[in-house]
Amino acid sequence: MMKKWIVLLFLMFFSVQLHAAIEIYQFEKAEHEQLYKQMIDELRCLVCQNQNLSASNAGLARDLRQQTYEMVTSGQSHQQIVDYMTQRYGDFVLYRPPVKSSTALLWFGPFILLLIGLTVLIVTLKKRKQLTEESLTDEQHSQMKHLLDDGEK
Amino acid sequence: MKNSLPLILFFLLVILLGVGLTLDPREVPSPYIGKAAPSFNLPKLYASTESISSEDMKGKVWLLNVWASWCRACRAEHQVINRLVKNHQIEIIGLNYKDGSDQAKQWLEELGNPYVSVAVDSDGRTGIDWGVYGVPETFVVDKQGIIRYKNIGPVYQRDIKETILPLIVQLQQEAS
Numbered sequence: 300m301m302k303k304w305i306v307l308l309f310l311m312f313f314s315v316q317l318h319a320a321i322e323i324y325q326f327e328k329a330e331h332e333q334l335y336k337q338m339i340d341e342l343r344c345l346v347c348q349n350q351n352l353s354a355s356n357a358g359l360a361r362d363l364r365q366q367t368y369e370m371v372t373s374g375q376s377h378q379q380i381v382d383y384m385t386q387r388y389g390d391f392v393l394y395r396p397p398v399k400s401s402t403a404l405l406w407f408g409p410f411i412l413l414l415i416g417l418t419v420l421i422v423t424l425k426k427r428k429q430l431t432e433e434s435l436t437d438e439q440h441s442q443m444k445h446l447l448d449d450g451e452k
Numbered sequence: 453m454k455n456s457l458p459l460i461l462f463f464l465l466v467i468l469l470g471v472g473l474t475l476d477p478r479e480v481p482s483p484y485i486g487k488a489a490p491s492f493n494l495p496k497l498y499a500s501t502e503s504i505s506s507e508d509m510k511g512k513v514w515l516l517n518v519w520a521s522w523c524r525a526c527r528a529e530h531q532v533i534n535r536l537v538k539n540h541q542i543e544i545i546g547l548n549y550k551d552g553s554d555q556a557k558q559w560l561e562e563l564g565n566p567y568v569s570v571a572v573d574s575d576g577r578t579g580i581d582w583g584v585y586g587v588p589e590t591f592v593v594d595k596q597g598i599i600r601y602k603n604i605g606p607v608y609q610r611d612i613k614e615t616i617l618p619l620i621v622q623l624q625q626e627a628s
Contacts, residue, residue: 345480345585359585362576387583389483
């Protein structure tokens with residue numbers, strides 16, 4: 300019984316990896332095939348926005364895969380295909396947007412947040428250390444002892 | 453003061469998320485606004501041996517309305533387009549996107565044909581050239597052939613009144 304569950308669990312992990320691309324394309328050159336696979340992983344499907352072209356089964360994704368295939372096999376470079384797509388759909392079509400002023404927050408925002416977090420952490424730790432390091436003077440000690448002794452009487 | 457910091461952060465987050473709610477992630481801004489409309493040369497729906505090209509529209513303010521008979525939102529939008537053409541002197545080219553010509557003709561017969569011409573984009577290539585990703589879409593092109601506005605999704609009467617008509621009037625006054 301347990302074994303069955305383990306197998307099922309195992310299979311569930313696999314299903315996530317399956318891609319929806321169903322067309323079969325023939326490539327004469329290995330580098331073309333590699334570029335094609337790279338392109339459809341990097342380009343976003345505009346219809347189902349959280350999927351790339353390789354994972355999407357939308358009509359537009361199929362057309363754009365076909366377009367990519369034709370461009371790759373006609374010998375166009377990675378940059379040429381990226382230019383073709385961004386000319387039509389903007390930077391949004393790229394899963395890895397270019398670094399420029401309009402995308403600066405997207406690229407560097409997480410690091411800014413990390414810096415803020417680190418600063419807060421360090422300041423807090425320093426404050427805490429100061430609190431524990433502060434100790435009483437001898438005079439305060441005897442005063443405290445006096446008070447405690449008083450209370451016991 | 454010390455205790456108000458979390459509250460301030462909370463309200464900043466509320467504002468940030470609140471603004472996020474008003475944005476539509478499905479609206480991808482077109483990189484074509486302010487740029488020359490991609491040219492096309494496509495067969496006409498009602499005269500498949502003749503073709504219509506974007507060159508034919510030079511010197512006029514015109515609209516390109518992307519539609520298909522399989523598109524549900526287009527059906528609702530079509531009445532708005534019909535009314536626009538009926539009430540104003542506007543030339544609209546219909547781009548019949550990845551459709552069958554029989555279905556397209558039947559659809560126009562049923563709902564009316566507001567287009568000066570219907571271009572048939574059976575394989576969707578022209579659609580890709582224009583950056584179409586969701587039908588219906590509508591483009592406003594000026595006299596110089598520059599795309600000035602793109603409406604993603606169905607055009608509503610409010611869009612016509614508030615955005616499209618004022619823009620057309622303004623563009624028609626510009627020199628060609």
